[in-house]
Amino acid sequence: MVGGSNLDKPGLFFVKERLIARFRRAYRHSELYKLQRWLKGKTLHWLLFMIISCITLGSLLAIHYYHFCHLYAVRLEGKEVGLVRDTGEVEHFLEDLTKKCASFYHMELYPEQEITMTWEYRPGETDDPEGTRENLRQRLSYLTDAYMVRVDGVPVAPVATASEVEQIIEQLCRTYVCENEQVELVDAEVLEEVRGEKCAVPPEQVCAPAEIAALLTPHEPAQDILVASRGAIASRSGRSIPTVHVKSVEKVTVEERIPFQTRRVTTDKMYTGESRIKTPGNYGLKEVTYRITRKNGAEVSREVLSERTIKKPKTQIVEHGCLKRFAWPVACGGRISQRFHSGHSGIDIAAPLNSSVLAAESGVVIQSTWGASQGKYIIIDHGSYYTLYLHNSKNLVFAGQRVSRGQTIARLGSTGRSTGPHLHFEIRRKVGSGWGGWYTNPAINPLQFF
Numbered sequence: 001m002v003g004g005s006n007l008d009k010p011g012l013f014f015v016k017e018r019l020i021a022r023f024r025r026a027y028r029h030s031e032l033y034k035l036q037r038w039l040k041g042k043t044l045h046w047l048l049f050m051i052i053s054c055i056t057l058g059s060l061l062a063i064h065y066y067h068f069c070h071l072y073a074v075r076l077e078g079k080e081v082g083l084v085r086d087t088g089e090v091e092h093f094l095e096d097l098t099k100k101c102a103s104f105y106h107m108e109l110y111p112e113q114e115i116t117m118t119w120e121y122r123p124g125e126t127d128d129p130e131g132t133r134e135n136l137r138q139r140l141s142y143l144t145d146a147y148m149v150r151v152d153g154v155p156v157a158p159v160a161t162a163s164e165v166e167q168i169i170e171q172l173c174r175t176y177v178c179e180n181e182q183v184e185l186v187d188a189e190v191l192e193e194v195r196g197e198k199c200a201v202p203p204e205q206v207c208a209p210a211e212i213a214a215l216l217t218p219h220e221p222a223q224d225i226l227v228a229s230r231g232a233i234a235s236r237s238g239r240s241i242p243t244v245h246v247k248s249v250e251k252v253t254v255e256e257r258i259p260f261q262t263r264r265v266t267t268d269k270m271y272t273g274e275s276r277i278k279t280p281g282n283y284g285l286k287e288v289t290y291r292i293t294r295k296n297g298a299e300v301s302r303e304v305l306s307e308r309t310i311k312k313p314k315t316q317i318v319e320h321g322c323l324k325r326f327a328w329p330v331a332c333g334g335r336i337s338q339r340f341h342s343g344h345s346g347i348d349i350a351a352p353l354n355s356s357v358l359a360a361e362s363g364v365v366i367q368s369t370w371g372a373s374q375g376k377y378i379i380i381d382h383g384s385y386y387t388l389y390l391h392n393s394k395n396l397v398f399a400g401q402r403v404s405r406g407q408t409i410a411r412l413g414s415t416g417r418s419t420g421p422h423l424h425f426e427i428r429r430k431v432g433s434g435w436g437g438w439y440t441n442p443a444i445n446p447l448q449f450f
Contacts (some may be wrong), residue, residue, distance in 0.1 A: 072135070073118045076113045078245050082129075083117075085402065107206065111139045142203060146198075146205075148197045151194055151242045153193075156216070167211045173188035176248055178250070182417055183250050184252075190244050199420055217243075247294070253287065255310070260305075260314070261281070264391035280314075288308075326449045328360065330351050332351050332355045334423070353412065354413070358406050361387065364380065366435055369395075385428065393413025394413070
C-alpha cells in the first residue's frame with residue numbers, strides 16, 4: 001500500500017514474529033530466567049540489600065576513579081611534553097601544524113622526532129592540552145625528502161626534486177655560452193660529476209637550482225657577493241662549496257679585416273729620411289668560421305673551419321726620398337774619427353789643418369763666434385734645422401749673412417778643447433722661433449742625412 005509502514009507488508013511481518021518467538025525461547029532457557037523464578041514470591045532483607053547496593057556503588061566509583069586517573073602521556077623522542085585526555089586533539093593539532101608548515105615551505109613535510117602517546121595511570125595529575133600543543137609547537141621540527149647535490153662525491157646543498165639536479169647542470173652549461181647570432185653552441189658539458197642523492201633534510205636547507213648553479217660558478221665581477229652567498233650556504237649545510245668547470249665548444253662566424261701590404265718606392269723629389277703615402281692602402285674583408293673550445297668561458301683553443309674573402313685588400317704605396325738633405329761639410333772628405341752617441345752630440349771629421357769647411361745647406365748664419373770649449377764656431381739656420389761647425393781655425397762668414405749649399409764658410413782647425421785638427425759637425429732640430437741655447441734644440445745623428 002502506497003505511503004504505508006514497512007511492517008504492513010506481509011513478508012516483513014512474518015520475519016518480525018519469528019524473531020520475537022526465537023528471543024522468548026532463548027530467554028526461558030537462560031540463567032536470568034531461572035534467577036527470576038527463584039526470587040518470585042521471596043522478600044530480600046533490607047540489610048543485605050544495603051550491602052549489595054554499597055558494594056555495587058563503590059565498585060562503580062572505583063572503576064570511574066581508576067579511569068579518571070588515566071591520561072595520555074605525549075612524548076617527543078621519549079621526552080614527555082604534556083598530558084592529554086583526548087588523543088584526537090593532539091592528532092588534529094599535529095595535522096594542522098604540518099599542513100601550515102608545508103604550505104609555508106611549499107613542500108611535503110613530516111616530523112623529524114618520534115611522537116608517542118601512552119595511556120598511563122597518573123593519579124593527582126590533570127590534562128593540559130594547551131600546554132602540550134605549545135610544547136609541541138616549540139620543540140617539533142620537520143624534515144622533507146630532498147636530493148643532495150654532489151660534485152665529484154662532495155656534498156654541496158639539497159634541492160627539492162631529482163629534476164632540479166638536471167636543471168642545475170643545464171644552467172651551469174648555459175653560464176658561459178654567448179647568446180649571439182654569430183655563435184652556434186656545438187657542445188657543453190660539466191667536467192666534474194654532478195649528481196643527486198636522496199636525503200632527508202630540514203626544509204630551510206633546501207636551495208633553488210639557480211642559487212646552487214650560481215654558487216658553483218666563479219664570477220670575478222661579483223666576487224664579494226659570491227663569497228657571501230657561499231658562506232651562507234656553507235653555514236646552512238655545514239659544507240665547503242666546490243667549483244665546477246664547464247667545457248663548451250662553439251662554432252663562431254665573424255668578419256675580419258685582411259691587412260694590406262705596403263710597397264716602398266724611392267723618389268729624388270724628397271730628402272733622405274722623408275716619406276709620404278702616394279697611394280693609400282685599404283683593408284680587405286673576409287668571413288671566417290672558427291671552432292672555439294672554452295673552459296669556464298676562457299678560450300683554450302681555436303681552429304679555422306672555413307674562410308671566404310669578401311673584399312680583397314689594396315696595396316699601399318709609400319714614397320721615400322733619396323735626395324741628400326745636407327752636403328758633406330769638409331771639402332777634402334776626411335774621415336770620421338768619432339761618431340754620434342749619447343755623450344757626443346755630433347760627428348768628428350778628421351782632416352788636414354786649414355781644409356775648407358763647407359755649408360751643408362743654404363741658410364742664414366745666426367752665430368759666428370768663439371767659445372772656450374767650442375773654439376771658433378758657426379751656427380747656420382736652415383728653417384727646420386740648425387747646423388753647427390766647431391773648432392775652426394778661422395771663420396769666413398759673419399752673423400746675418402746668407403750662405404749657399406757647398407759655400408766655404410771656415411777653415412778646419414783645432415781651437416777650443418780639441419785633440420787635433422778636425423771638424424765637430426752637428427745637426428739640431430729647430431724648436432721655437434730662435435736659437436735659444438745649446439740645450440733647447442735636440443741633436444740628431446748627422447749620418448742619417450748624408
